[in-house]
């Protein structure tokens with residue numbers, strides 16, 4: 189459900205940015221976002237006639253407890269809850285980067 193909503197938001201965002209007929213869209217999906225890049229691509233295929241490429245990018249966190257900064261330790265994902273911790277002290281870190289989806293590139297159909 190979350191992915192369906194996200195896919196719709198991406199379609200709106202791309203349409204708002206587009207200055208021509210969209211042919212290809214490249215997305216960057218943060219590993220700390222609640223969505224799976226593959227699932228997003230599947231959803232988007234049903235909503236739009238674009239070629240979609242989604243690249244999962246590593247997340248970055250900052251731990252307020254031990255000042256660790258870098259990639260968190262990922263735990264098993266639960267249905268609606270993303271679980272990751274500081275790899276040094278196992279506290280819950282703050283997300284610095286990688287909890288969203290970015291539209292990296294939009295390519296257009298050539299006309300004429």
Ligand SMILES: [Zn+2]
Nearest residue numbers: 251254274277
């Ligand atoms: Zn820590």
